[in-house]
Amino acid sequence: MNTSFKALLLEQGANGVSASIQQIDEQQLPDGDVTIAVEYSGLNYKDGMVLQGIGRLVRQYPHVPGVDLAGRVIDSQSPDYQIGDRVLLTGWRVGEIHWGGYAERARVRAEWLVPLADGLDCRTAMSLGTAGLAAMLAILALEDYGLRPDIGEVLVTGGAGGVGSIAIAYLTALGYPVVASSGRPEAVDYLKELGATRVIARSELSQPLERPLESERWAGCVDAVGGDTLARVLAETALHGAVASVGLAGGNQFSSSLLPFLLRGVGLLGIDSTTCPRARRLQAWKRLARDLPKAQLDAITQEVELDELPQLGEAILAGGVRGRVVVKVGD
Numbered sequence: 596m597n598t599s600f601k602a603l604l605l606e607q608g609a610n611g612v613s614a615s616i617q618q619i620d621e622q623q624l625p626d627g628d629v630t631i632a633v634e635y636s637g638l639n640y641k642d643g644m645v646l647q648g649i650g651r652l653v654r655q656y657p658h659v660p661g662v663d664l665a666g667r668v669i670d671s672q673s674p675d676y677q678i679g680d681r682v683l684l685t686g687w688r689v690g691e692i693h694w695g696g697y698a699e700r701a702r703v704r705a706e707w708l709v710p711l712a713d714g715l716d717c718r719t720a721m722s723l724g725t726a727g728l729a730a731m732l733a734i735l736a737l738e739d740y741g742l743r744p745d746i747g748e749v750l751v752t753g754g755a756g757g758v759g760s761i762a763i764a765y766l767t768a769l770g771y772p773v774v775a776s777s778g779r780p781e782a783v784d785y786l787k788e789l790g791a792t793r794v795i796a797r798s799e800l801s802q803p804l805e806r807p808l809e810s811e812r813w814a815g816c817v818d819a820v821g822g823d824t825l826a827r828v829l830a831e832t833a834l835h836g837a838v839a840s841v842g843l844a845g846g847n848q849f850s851s852s853l854l855p856f857l858l859r860g861v862g863l864l865g866i867d868s869t870t871c872p873r874a875r876r877l878q879a880w881k882r883l884a885r886d887l888p889k890a891q892l893d894a895i896t897q898e899v900e901l902d903e904l905p906q907l908g909e910a911i912l913a914g915g916v917r918g919r920v921v922v923k924v925g926d
């Protein structure tokens with residue numbers, strides 16, 4: 596017997612992409628070896644782009660967005676997953692070229708899934724989501740480069756956003772002295788409650804560089820902003836420090852001299868949570884569970900319903916969403 600489920604569906608019309616809540620027949624689910632009853636999804640910057648129909652991320656409509664999902668397995672052709680297992684999925688272009696998490700059912704490839712790490716439930720996993728995975732991959736990359744809590748201050752740019760907020764909370768929990776940069780003066784208390792020892796204005800970092808090297812300020816940086824900010828942060832990074840480049844909220848191009856790399860041994864570490872290899876992904880989720888700053892994460896997370904997403908998608912692209920949004924999808 597075919598059953599139907601609720602989904603937020605994007606359709607393309609003459610006036611662009613429109614979203615509506617619809618009942619979908621289970622037969623319409625894409626191919627895959629594991630079917631999941633989705634309990635929670637999340638909202639990321641990329642979801643905002645998909646919901647607005649920009650960036651050419653979606654190839655085919657109608658489309659179910661949602662780059663993150665967590666839920667329980669209800670059917671499995673894979674030896675790796677049994678009915679009832681709790682799983683999560685981020686990346687692999689799910690929610691872009693594959694149907695995503697804004698629906699009560701998802702059918703996906705087993706190799707994209709990650710079993711929920713001990714200590715995480717579906718809601719907590721989604722309040723981390725792609726943003727949390729990217730933040731942890733950045734922290735792991737910085738640690739691999741030699742970052743330790745006693746070396747100096749660690750900068751987090753785009754502090755009040757999803758990646759930024761989670762990076763601040765985890766770095767603080769790990770004992771790092773964290774400085775947040777933000778374009779929102781009203782977010783200063785919020786950022787300090789997350790653990791930032793100081794907050795600097797976004798504009799302090801976005802001025803184009805006049806010299807190839809500036810005074811050394813940062814032992815490391817998690818950069819969610821990119822653009823001129825990234826160029827300046829590289830020039831301000833201390834000897835043998837590193838910058839993990841996670842995002843481009845402020846621009847996807849930058850110009851830098853080679854001097855931070857050649858005279859200070861600064862590392863520029865690229866972070867890609869979407870295709871992150873499985874072993875590293877599992878390591879990152881284990882660390883996300885182990886080092887979880889639960890109270891801070893709960894404090895920065897708001898829960899919404901599927902029908903609120905089109906409006907929130909617009910807001911996240913305008914830099915108007917603080918912290919993380921989890922989406923209650925099904926039971």
Ligand SMILES: NC(=O)c1ccc[n+]([C@@H]2O[C@H](COP(=O)([O-])OP(=O)(O)OC[C@H]3O[C@@H](n4cnc5c(N)ncnc54)[C@H](OP(=O)(O)O)[C@@H]3O)[C@@H](O)[C@H]2O)c1
Binds near residue numbers: 725866868
């Ligand atoms: N590499 C990966 O695997 C990966 C994974 C997840 C996300 N990302 C990328 O990381 C970035 C952040 O994602 P997110 O989900 O955290 O988004 P988000 O919640 O919208 O956060 C982005 C933050 O950047 C700051 N910002 C926004 N517009 C800006 C501008 N024009 N100039 C300077 N700063 C600006 C804002 O922080 P303040 O208000 O505090 O200034 C904003 O909250 C995005 O570019 C996203 O695509 C990459």
